Each structure stands twice: as C-alpha cells, then as structure tokens.
Amino acid sequence: MEFRNKCCPAGPDIWVFLGRPIQGEASRATKRWHPGPSDKPTCQCHTWARYPLIPFTILENQKKSRKTLTSQGPSALAVLRNVQAGAGGATSRTTRSLTMEKPAAQAPGKAASEEKQLDDKELELERERKLKKEQKAREKEEKKLKAKQKETARLQAQATSDGPKKSEKKQKKKAAGDENPEDFIDPETPSGEKKSLAPQMAKQYSPSAVEKSWYSWWESAGYFGADPASTKPPFVIDAMIRWRRMSGYNALWVPGVDHAGIATQVVVEKKLMRERKLTRHDIGRDKFISEVLKWKDQYGGTILGQLRRLGASLDWSRECFTMDDQRSKAVTEAFVRLHKDGLIYRDYRLVNWDCTLLTAISDIEVDHLELKEETMLKVPGYSSPVQFGVLISFAYPLEEGLGEIIVATTRIETMLGDTAIAVHPEDKRYKHLHGKHAIHPFNGRKLKIICDAVLVDPTFGTGAVKITPAHDPNDFEVGKRHNLEFINIFTDDGKINSNGGAQFEGMARFAARVAVIDALKEKGLYKDTKKNEMNLGICSRSNDVVEPMIKPQWFVNCHTMAKAGLDAVRSKKIEIIPQQYEQDWYRYLLLPSYKCHLLQTSDGLKIYAIGVFQGNSGGDIVYLRVLGWPDDTADLRAFYPTSVLETGLDILFFWVARMVMMGMQLGGDVPFQKVYLHPMIRDAHGRKMSKSLGNVVDPLEVINGTTLEDLLKRLEEGNLDPNELSVAREGKKKDFPDGIAECGTDALRFALISYTSQSDKINLDIKRVVGYRQWCNKLWNAIRFAMGKLGDHYAPPATIVVSSMPPVCKWILSVLNKAIGKTVTSLEAYKFADATSAIYSWWQYQLCDVFIEAVKPYFFNDSQEFDSARAACRDALWVCLDNGLRLLHPFMPYVTEELWQRLPQPKDSCRKTSIMISEYPSVVKEWADDKLESEFGIILDTVNKLRSLKPPTDTNERRPAFALCRGEDIAATVQCYQSLVVSLSSVSSLKILAESDETPPDCSTAVVNKDLSVYLQLQGALNAEVELEKLRKKRDEIQKLQHALSQKMEASGYREKAPPSVQEEDMRKLTAFFEQLRVIGEAEKKLDA
Incomplete structure (x- = not known):
C-alpha cells in the first residue's frame, strides 16, 4: 500500500505517527512531513493522517543535515530503505523527495528464480560485503561499549563532587529511545468521571491536555455545591471561593445570566436589520422578545461556557436567569412593596433619551466624548457628518424697542424651545431689563428675562443665558426655580x-440645526460661530448623540435608604476595599437629589402599572433574588447577607449603592459585608477595550490560542460598520501580528490576579500571560524531577522531624512557612497581587532555583553515607510540593489538580479525593528558623555575586573562587555552606581567605556585605577595562545611597524623632557603605597596577 499525495506536484508526502505527543495535543497525534529543497514544507494542501501501526519519531541529524526515521518495530526498516532510496532509487546527502511504501508481496517462485540468475561471483561479492558490514557493526558496538564504560566511570567520579548535570541529561536522552510513547498520553476519560492520568508525565506542560476533563469531574462530584444546612461559616464569591472552600467555609457562588436590557436590544436590532432588513417595530414586541430570548440562549450559553473554561467553581445547580419565573416574581414583589411604602412615584423628569433606540438610557450607558475644537462626527441616521464643538451666538430682539440681547449655545436647534433668558442679578449691564421680555423671532413667544445667580456667570460670554427647561439639565432646574414653561420640541425619534x-x-434635529442658523441669518440675528471645548454625551450602545428630554418616569425616593447606606459604611457593617473609594461612596449618597430611576425598554420585565422596566430595577435586588426571595428559603436564611461583592469600581454608584439600599429596605439587612472593587481591564496601551478599536480580547482566544487570520475573521462576523471594521482590523494587526499563543486557563487567571496591584486599571499585556504559561512548565518539570527522585515505592510520613534534616531542608520549610503566612495574610486583606507574588517567589526563586538544585547531589550519589540525608530530602521535597500546590490552587486550579494527583499519598491518611476540597496550608510554628534564613540569605547573596562575575561567554567552564571574610562568624558561616556555594554558583572550588591573606591575581571582585567579598579567578580572561568600569558604576551607585542616608541622618529632628532601632539600622547601613567603598577602592588599585 502506497501513501502518496497526488494533488501536489512538489513530490510525495510521508505521513507518520509521532512517538511523542505534539505540544498542545492531549491524545495521539500525527504529523505530516513534506521535505522540499531545504527540508522545509513546500505544500499546504494536505490534511492530517494517521498510521497507527508503526510508531515513529522524527529526529534531526545535524551532521548529515538530513531527516531520518527511527522505529522500534521491524516494519520501520522497510520504510527507512524506501526513504534512503528515494523515489526511483535516487540517493543524496539531503533527501528531497520521500515516499513511504509498503513492499509489495512477491510470489515465492518468482523470487527464487531471480536469485538463481545471479552468478556465483556476484553472490560471493555480496557475502563479502555483508561480512564487512557485520564486522564494522561489531567494531562500532565495541566502541560504544567502551565509551559507555568510560562515561559511567566519569559519572561516578563526578557524583562525589559537584553533581553530573550534563551526564544525567545524556543518560536521559539515551533512555528516551527505550520509552513507550503510549505511557505519556492520558487515556480518554468519560465526561464527569475522575481524569485518568498517563503512567508517565509528558516531557512538557500542555495547557489543553492538562485542563481536559477536570472541570466536569469537579462539577459532577458536587465540589462546587453549598449546603444551606451546613454548620460551616458561609462564604459567597474564583480565587476567593476556592481559598475559602479549602479553608473550611460553606462556599457558595451562584451562576446567572442577565438579560442585559438595552445592550441586548441593540445587538438584536442590528442583527435583525443585517439579516432581514427589519426593525423591532416591524415585527412587534412579542416577536422581538422571542428574538431576544433566542439570542440569550445562544450567547448566554457562550458566557457560561467561558466561565467553565476559566475554572469558575460555580454552583450550577442554582443557575438562574434574570427573567425566569422566580426572579420575575421577586421584581414584582419589590415594586409592590416599595409602592405601598410610598417610595415609588411617577414624575416628569429629564432623561437621557436615545433617538435611535427610542428609549431612556441610564447614566452608566452614556459615554462622554471630549471635544477640543470644531469636529465633524458621524451620527446614526444622517448621511453626512454633523458639526460639534462650536459655540453659536445670536440675538433675541427685545420688547418696547429696547434693542437686542445676545446669547450663545452649542445646540442652536433648542432655541425653538426657549422660554426665558437669564442674567446675573448684580450685572449692571442688564439692570434695566429685569422683568422685561425678549421676543422669539420665529413664533412671537415672549421670553421673560429672569435673574439667577446660581446659573449665570457674568464674566462668561455676554453674561446672558438662553433657557430651554425641557432639553437641558441646568435649565430644567432653573425652570423649576422660576416656574417657567417646559416646552418639548422633539419627537421620540x-x-x-x-x-x-x-x-x-x-x-431631523441636526438638519434643523442648519435650518435655524439660515433662518437667523435671514432675519439678521445671527452673530458668529466660534470653536468651543465641550463634552458630548454618546449612547454606548447605539453611538447616537444623547438628547435630554422630559419624559414621565417611575422613580424611587432614596433619601432615607441613602442615609442607611451611608451609616452602613461608616459603622463598618459594609467594608469597601480598597478603602480609598469610601470617599466616593459618601460623595454619591450625599447628593441632595439622589434617587433611582426605573428604566423602560422593549425587552424588560412586564409590570402592568408601568409597562416594562429593566436595568437596575431588577439588579438592585439580585442578592435577594438568587437566594429565593421573597420566599422564606433555606438558602436565604443560610447565605443572606452574603460575604463579598466583587465588582468593577465603575459601578460603585450605579449599581452597588442601589443594591445596598434595596437590600436593606427589602431584606432587612445589608446584602453583603464587603465590597471588593477590582481594576478595570484595558489593553496593553492603557486604552479602554472597544470592539470598534479592535482591541477587545476574548479570554478563550488567550486560553486556546488563535491566529491573526481567525481574529480578523471574528471581527467580520460582528456588527461593526465598515469604518469601524477598518479601524478594528488595523488594531488587531498592530497588537497581534502573530496571533495569540496558547496560554491556558491557569496562566490567564494568574496574570489577571497578579495585575490587581495596578491601581484602578489593568493594562493587559498578553506577553505577560505567555510568561506565566512558561512558568507552568517550570512547575511541571519540578514535579517530574520529584517523581523521579521519590520513586515508585515512596510513602510520605505522617509527620516529619525537622530537627534531624540537613540545613537546606530546614531552610526550604522555613521559607515555605513564610510564604504560607504571607499568602494567607494577603488573601484575608484582599491583596491578591501580594498573594500571587509570595507564591511565585517561593516556587521560582527558592524551591526551583535553590532547593531542587541543592539536593540533586544527594540523589546522584548512591553512597550509604548519604542515605539519611536522601530520605530527609525526599520528605522535605514531598512536603514542599504538597503544600506548594495547595497554596497555588485557588489561582491555578487545573495544573495544580493534575500535579497534586500524581504525588504519592501518605500511608493511612485521610487525604481528600481532590485538591480543591483539601485543606489550605497554614503556618507551622516548628518550621520557622529565622537564624537559618539569615545565614542562607548571606549564602545566596554570595552565589548571586559569584554568578555575576562570570564572563557572558563563559557558560560552562568552572573557575576557582575565593571568599574574603572579615571576621570569624562570617568565615564559619561560609565554611559551613562551602559545598552549597560551589554547587549553586558552578565554580570549581571556593577558598576562604582571612583579611591578612593576599587575594590572588587576575580576579574579578564583588562585595556581598561589609564582612564578605568574593573573587572569581578569570585566568587570562580578565578584561581590566571592563572590570574597572563595573567597579566605577558600583562605586557611584553606593555613593548615591550613602549620600542620601547621610542627609537623612543629619536632618534636624532625626535623633529626637527616629526610634532607636531605626537609628541603629541606619548606622549599620552607613558603615556597610563605607566598607564596600573601601573594598572597591582596593580592587581598583590592583587592576590599575
């Protein structure tokens, strides 16, 4: 059977099954290889294929610059012969065209007859060739055996000194050929069952392979659920929820989908127009609601699917929708109760009216566009751009022949609804006009000239202001103060x-703008147009210019409830985190006109007293609704008030304050005890994410990875108009020229949480997420190392005796203890970025960089002398990994579950079935050892200084090092950890020098502290000029620090105000600076000599 691709003229394919899983694939994978002139793919038209009978691995032979195929099965030899022979029998050093063929079966008789045709001479030559070939093979094997024996001897010698890192890698590579590829591939796991793990860990971390199957098992096992009858303290909201669940709380997080009101209405209307050329008015309310619900079913499922992929541990058995029967019942009940209490009333008020959506919109849905000068903007419904950012002046004629009065406006069309002109009462220019009237030039209406010191600034413009009470918020208040007529001049559209x-x-209003100017010019009343800075309100949903209009609306009187909300924060019954936003809370709720507005939309909740309403009217009581209110449910009794509201700081006023007021009014208590305000996510450049800019990042695109082509394709599938689409495409090309690499859920979660220290904004850079994905590989390799050293029969002890362990084991447990304490303290204070920093630093810089490297020599040396130390290292390693994974789990749930499941289980233990329900680590007092940590701090500083002295090109060579110790204590410390310094800094030796000893020549030097300096002998590789420049920079740096500290200590009041402990520490630092400068000076003299 021949495997060829006939569609490609470049040549045949060879399709093989890889012996190792391709990165990012969870199951068996196949790979197409089509070599061309440079062994690079020349054809893109082929698809993936599977040849499961022959496990192959493609290897690179750099010496021969060709691809070869290796296999453990005899069938591979036939394939290899075909590869070497090539198509048509041609051979070359670089194979250009390969074909994999299954040799055709030949008849026995025919084969025999062909063999007989060979003469005896040819047969003899063939035998000689075979004998020579066999002889060469034997000689080659003997050479390999001798080389192996030599390597073994070298490894044994190195094991007693500094550890055979290179030889270990070589042995691993040799052993790789004997591995079964199937041992590294996780078996398929039925949905809902616990994930089946491969016998061996894959060589590299793959997010898609690791994250597969765990979530469905967590959900089916009921780990996300909460029991209202539980005696555990309740806790509601994913890093917080997982941490509290592991800490013994009855943790509840309820999933739900909001009907999203206007946002959904806009999207569905655009979809109707794009696909069917219909408006919502064309199909009627009922059919439009049906379309909205269809859209909700489609995209609501997408939202919930995203939450699942993100690992959100929601209690899906309590899933709700804001317009389902129970939630609708709660909204109706809330309306009835508020109305009975006299808190809901109907009134004519100015609203933000959207002439495209034909609805009032909330303040939160109005974007404010800052215009610095005259600007032409595209407005929905207008074929030509509309002028904004100008101030138009015109005159009103006065009665009784008193002349005219000049006013100015940015919205000239609203002069059709003017009912008065306001001046300042102290403005002498208009004293004679108080109580007089101007005459409207188009309808003859009399406009009273009123005095208003609140609105009018006599120094701005002409000092006279036109008043349009029905179409301006400030004028509306003036109209109420002076009992003016309110004239609405606009239709809803x-x-x-x-x-x-x-x-x-x-x-149309903006066409009337031009017509009014022309009419004023005809009457000689137009004066001029000047550029003017202004804020223009734009609907965030439709991009239409918001029009202030008077409409009959339902309102909730919030004065009493606002006071209760203020008192709740002042008394700490509700805590706002970060605390700085408490001032915003007080400012919002102290507004004298504070009231809630019930928005009316096409797809809202039906209440026959008012038609329909949506938005905050239902969201205000969300914490009651999801727990079954108004019914007296077990959930309501157990979980209300809830523990934490985690939300964006931009809706502190628009939603959070209203939830507090409604919760206290209807639920009898605050709805939550803490409000954690997270930063708002921006793109890497600090811009707000906007579909029209093309900088919106779908979390699934980061998790799964995507190409630039697919990113652009998704833009075209959206609702952007051609101009927006063009801008968005350019934005995507600029930000993601190579697409987005697969990062996985864990890396995305960790990155976002680590960003929370960025004040009120997160400038999300995908490169940082990629970095954490690479860090996951570091964790993966740490566990792979541990599994190899722990062995198949290792059983962790129930308790460990720290006192009998080697110092490095005591140290790693002590710093683990500090990391646990820092993490828990940070979580309790809602400082999540500090928690991620503590965990990352311990894993990266202490466990992986120091401890694992430090204990390798114990495992490389089989001497019985180190049996006890090896056993202690195994125990310490297991304890660290078990605690470290549980510490990390709330932030990286998938990879920690997978790795934790692979760790050996202690004998006779009650270990939980999942890491997510196991106990969160807590501080162990017996592990703390501050003295040892201090000693290791000096040793690790020494290691880092020695590493920094190595020339950049000197990657592998080990050189002798020296430690100049100025005192017996520091000498004893360095002597105690001498072998550790040699191992970690990769030097050949470390000699300890006293102050009286002469430092060796040709050395680069660095100061560790005032008592310790280190030298690295470069032996001919020393560049005096480079070393002098390094010392000069270091001297300048220390001198700046010394100068700043000296100024601080010499400042007036320092000795009287600074605590004695601070003064002692400052003096210690100053002495150290002087000592470092002295050592640098001596080093400079030697280099100059």
Whole structure:
C-alpha cells in the first residue's frame, strides 16, 4: 500500500505517527512531513493522517543535515530503505523527495528464480560485503561499549563532587529511545468521571491536555455545591471561593445570566436589520422578545461556557436567569412593596433619551466624548457628518424697542424651545431689563428675562443665558426655580414637533440645526460661530448623540435608604476595599437629589402599572433574588447577607449603592459585608477595550490560542460598520501580528490576579500571560524531577522531624512557612497581587532555583553515607510540593489538580479525593528558623555575586573562587555552606581567605556585605577595562545611597524623632557603605597596577 499525495506536484508526502505527543495535543497525534529543497514544507494542501501501526519519531541529524526515521518495530526498516532510496532509487546527502511504501508481496517462485540468475561471483561479492558490514557493526558496538564504560566511570567520579548535570541529561536522552510513547498520553476519560492520568508525565506542560476533563469531574462530584444546612461559616464569591472552600467555609457562588436590557436590544436590532432588513417595530414586541430570548440562549450559553473554561467553581445547580419565573416574581414583589411604602412615584423628569433606540438610557450607558475644537462626527441616521464643538451666538430682539440681547449655545436647534433668558442679578449691564421680555423671532413667544445667580456667570460670554427647561439639565432646574414653561420640541425619534413651529416641523434635529442658523441669518440675528471645548454625551450602545428630554418616569425616593447606606459604611457593617473609594461612596449618597430611576425598554420585565422596566430595577435586588426571595428559603436564611461583592469600581454608584439600599429596605439587612472593587481591564496601551478599536480580547482566544487570520475573521462576523471594521482590523494587526499563543486557563487567571496591584486599571499585556504559561512548565518539570527522585515505592510520613534534616531542608520549610503566612495574610486583606507574588517567589526563586538544585547531589550519589540525608530530602521535597500546590490552587486550579494527583499519598491518611476540597496550608510554628534564613540569605547573596562575575561567554567552564571574610562568624558561616556555594554558583572550588591573606591575581571582585567579598579567578580572561568600569558604576551607585542616608541622618529632628532601632539600622547601613567603598577602592588599585 502506497501513501502518496497526488494533488501536489512538489513530490510525495510521508505521513507518520509521532512517538511523542505534539505540544498542545492531549491524545495521539500525527504529523505530516513534506521535505522540499531545504527540508522545509513546500505544500499546504494536505490534511492530517494517521498510521497507527508503526510508531515513529522524527529526529534531526545535524551532521548529515538530513531527516531520518527511527522505529522500534521491524516494519520501520522497510520504510527507512524506501526513504534512503528515494523515489526511483535516487540517493543524496539531503533527501528531497520521500515516499513511504509498503513492499509489495512477491510470489515465492518468482523470487527464487531471480536469485538463481545471479552468478556465483556476484553472490560471493555480496557475502563479502555483508561480512564487512557485520564486522564494522561489531567494531562500532565495541566502541560504544567502551565509551559507555568510560562515561559511567566519569559519572561516578563526578557524583562525589559537584553533581553530573550534563551526564544525567545524556543518560536521559539515551533512555528516551527505550520509552513507550503510549505511557505519556492520558487515556480518554468519560465526561464527569475522575481524569485518568498517563503512567508517565509528558516531557512538557500542555495547557489543553492538562485542563481536559477536570472541570466536569469537579462539577459532577458536587465540589462546587453549598449546603444551606451546613454548620460551616458561609462564604459567597474564583480565587476567593476556592481559598475559602479549602479553608473550611460553606462556599457558595451562584451562576446567572442577565438579560442585559438595552445592550441586548441593540445587538438584536442590528442583527435583525443585517439579516432581514427589519426593525423591532416591524415585527412587534412579542416577536422581538422571542428574538431576544433566542439570542440569550445562544450567547448566554457562550458566557457560561467561558466561565467553565476559566475554572469558575460555580454552583450550577442554582443557575438562574434574570427573567425566569422566580426572579420575575421577586421584581414584582419589590415594586409592590416599595409602592405601598410610598417610595415609588411617577414624575416628569429629564432623561437621557436615545433617538435611535427610542428609549431612556441610564447614566452608566452614556459615554462622554471630549471635544477640543470644531469636529465633524458621524451620527446614526444622517448621511453626512454633523458639526460639534462650536459655540453659536445670536440675538433675541427685545420688547418696547429696547434693542437686542445676545446669547450663545452649542445646540442652536433648542432655541425653538426657549422660554426665558437669564442674567446675573448684580450685572449692571442688564439692570434695566429685569422683568422685561425678549421676543422669539420665529413664533412671537415672549421670553421673560429672569435673574439667577446660581446659573449665570457674568464674566462668561455676554453674561446672558438662553433657557430651554425641557432639553437641558441646568435649565430644567432653573425652570423649576422660576416656574417657567417646559416646552418639548422633539419627537421620540429626534424630529422637530409642532411646538417647534411649522417652518421646522418634521425636520431631523441636526438638519434643523442648519435650518435655524439660515433662518437667523435671514432675519439678521445671527452673530458668529466660534470653536468651543465641550463634552458630548454618546449612547454606548447605539453611538447616537444623547438628547435630554422630559419624559414621565417611575422613580424611587432614596433619601432615607441613602442615609442607611451611608451609616452602613461608616459603622463598618459594609467594608469597601480598597478603602480609598469610601470617599466616593459618601460623595454619591450625599447628593441632595439622589434617587433611582426605573428604566423602560422593549425587552424588560412586564409590570402592568408601568409597562416594562429593566436595568437596575431588577439588579438592585439580585442578592435577594438568587437566594429565593421573597420566599422564606433555606438558602436565604443560610447565605443572606452574603460575604463579598466583587465588582468593577465603575459601578460603585450605579449599581452597588442601589443594591445596598434595596437590600436593606427589602431584606432587612445589608446584602453583603464587603465590597471588593477590582481594576478595570484595558489593553496593553492603557486604552479602554472597544470592539470598534479592535482591541477587545476574548479570554478563550488567550486560553486556546488563535491566529491573526481567525481574529480578523471574528471581527467580520460582528456588527461593526465598515469604518469601524477598518479601524478594528488595523488594531488587531498592530497588537497581534502573530496571533495569540496558547496560554491556558491557569496562566490567564494568574496574570489577571497578579495585575490587581495596578491601581484602578489593568493594562493587559498578553506577553505577560505567555510568561506565566512558561512558568507552568517550570512547575511541571519540578514535579517530574520529584517523581523521579521519590520513586515508585515512596510513602510520605505522617509527620516529619525537622530537627534531624540537613540545613537546606530546614531552610526550604522555613521559607515555605513564610510564604504560607504571607499568602494567607494577603488573601484575608484582599491583596491578591501580594498573594500571587509570595507564591511565585517561593516556587521560582527558592524551591526551583535553590532547593531542587541543592539536593540533586544527594540523589546522584548512591553512597550509604548519604542515605539519611536522601530520605530527609525526599520528605522535605514531598512536603514542599504538597503544600506548594495547595497554596497555588485557588489561582491555578487545573495544573495544580493534575500535579497534586500524581504525588504519592501518605500511608493511612485521610487525604481528600481532590485538591480543591483539601485543606489550605497554614503556618507551622516548628518550621520557622529565622537564624537559618539569615545565614542562607548571606549564602545566596554570595552565589548571586559569584554568578555575576562570570564572563557572558563563559557558560560552562568552572573557575576557582575565593571568599574574603572579615571576621570569624562570617568565615564559619561560609565554611559551613562551602559545598552549597560551589554547587549553586558552578565554580570549581571556593577558598576562604582571612583579611591578612593576599587575594590572588587576575580576579574579578564583588562585595556581598561589609564582612564578605568574593573573587572569581578569570585566568587570562580578565578584561581590566571592563572590570574597572563595573567597579566605577558600583562605586557611584553606593555613593548615591550613602549620600542620601547621610542627609537623612543629619536632618534636624532625626535623633529626637527616629526610634532607636531605626537609628541603629541606619548606622549599620552607613558603615556597610563605607566598607564596600573601601573594598572597591582596593580592587581598583590592583587592576590599575
């Protein structure tokens, strides 16, 4: 059977099954290799194929610059012959065209007859060739055996000194050929069952392989659920929830989907217009609601699917939707109770009106565009751009022949609804006009000239202000103060109505803007147009310019409830985190006109008293609704008030304050005890994420990875108009020229949490997420190392005796103890970035970089002398990994579960079935050893200084080092850890010198502290000029620190105000600076000599 691809003229393919899983694949994978002139793929038209009978591995032979195929099965030889012969029997050093063929079966008789045709001479030559070939093979094997014996001897010699790192890698590579590829591939696991792990860990971490199957098992096992009858303290909201669950809390996080009101309405309307050329008015309310629910079913499922992929440990048995029967019942009940209490009333008020959506929108849905000068903007419904950012001046004629009065406005069309002109009462220019009237030029309406010191600034412009009470918030208040007439001049769709006059009736508002200017010019009343800075309100959903309009609306009187909300924060019944936002809370709730507005939309909740309403009217009581209110449920009794509200700081006023007021009014208590305000995510450049900019990042694109082509394709599938699409495409190309690499859920979660220290914004850089994905590989390799050293029969002890362990084991447990304490303290204080920093630092810089490297010599040396130390190292290693994975789990749930499941289980233990329900680590007092940590601090500083002295090109060579100790104590410390310094800093030896000893020549030097300096002998590789420059920079740096510290100590009041402990520490630092400068000076003299 021949495996060829006939569609490609470049040549045949060879399709093989890889012996090792491809990175990112969870199951068996196959790979196509189509070599061309440079052994690079020349054809992109082929698909993946599977040849499962012959396990192959593609290897690179750098010496011969060709690809070869290796196999453990005899069938591979036939394939290899075909590869070597090539198509048509051609051979070359670089194989250009390969074909994998299964040799055709030949008839026995035919084969025999062909063999007989060979003459005796040819047969003899063939035998000689075979004998020579066999002889060469034997000689080659003998050479290999001798080389292996020599290598073994070298390894044994090195094991007694500094550890055979290189030889260990070589042995691993040799052993790799004997491994069964199937041992590294996880078996398929049925959904909901505990994941089946491969016998051997894969060589590299693969997010997609690791994250597969765990979530469905967690969910089916009921680990996400909470029991209302439990006696554990309740805790509600994923890093927080997982941590509290592991800490023994009855943790509940309820999933739900909001109908999203206006946001959904806009999207569905655009979809209807794009696909069917229909508006919501064309199909009617009921059919439109049906379309909205269809959209919700489709994209609501996407949202919940994203939450699952992100590892959110939600109690899915309690899933809810804001418009389901129970939640609708709660909203109706809330309305009825508030109405009975006299808190809900109907009134005519100014609202943010969207002339495209034909609805009022909340303040949170209004974006404010800052205009510095005249700007032409595209507005929905207008074919040409509209002018903004200008101030237009015109005159009103005065009655009784008193002349005219000049006013200015940015919205000239609203002059059709003017009912007064305001001046400052102390402005002498207009004293004679108080109580007089101006005459409207288009309808003859009398406009009273009123005095208002609140609104009018006599130094701005002409000092006279036109008043349009029905279309401006400030004018609305003036109208109420002076009992003016409120004249609405717009229809709901933004056209001039009959109140605007027959001349302009039916015109679109911005077309009327131009017509009014022309009409004023005709009457000689137009004065001029100047550029003007302004804030323009834009609907975030439709991009239409918001029009202030008076509408009958339902409102909730919040004065009493606002006071209760203020008192709740002041008395710490509710804690706002970070605390700095408490001032915003007080400022919002102290507003004299504070009230809640019940928005009305097409797809909201039906209440016959008002038609429909949505938005915060239902969201305000969400914490009651999800727990079964108004019914007296077990969930409501157990979990209300909840523990934490975690939300964005941008809705502290728009939603959080309203939830507090409604919760206290209807639920009888605060809805939550803490409010944690997370930063808002921006792109890497600090810009707000916007679909029109093309900088929105879908978390699944980061988790799974994606190409630039797919990113652009998704933009085209959205609702962007051509201009927005063009901008968005350019944004994607600029930010993600190579697409997005597969990062996995754990890396994304850890990155986002670590970003929370960035004040009120997160500038999300995908490169940082990629970095944490690489760090996951570091964790993976740490466990792989441990599994190899612990062995198949290792059983962790129930307790460990730290006192009998080697110092490095005592040290790692002590710093682990500190990491645990720091993490728990940070979590309790809601300083999540500090928690991730503590965990990362311990894993990276203490466990992996120091401890694992330090204990390797114990495992490389089989001497019985080190049996006790090896056993202690195994125990310490297991304790560290078990605690370290549990410490990390709330932040990286998938990789920690997978690695934790691979750790050996202690004998006769009650270990939990999953890491997510195991106990979160706590501080163990017996592990703390501050003195040992101090000693290791000096030793690790020594190691780092020695590493820094190595020339950049000197990667492998080990050189002799020297430690100059100025005192017996420091000499004893270095002597105690001499072998550790040699091992970690990769030097050949470390000689301890006293102050009286002469330092060797040709050395590079560094100061560790005032009592210790180190030297590295470069033996001919020393560049005096380079070393002098390094010393000069170090001297300048120390001198700056010394100068700053000296100024601090010499400042007036220092000796009187600074605590004695601070003064002692400052003096110690100053002495150390002087000593370091002295050592640097001596080193400079030697180099100059």
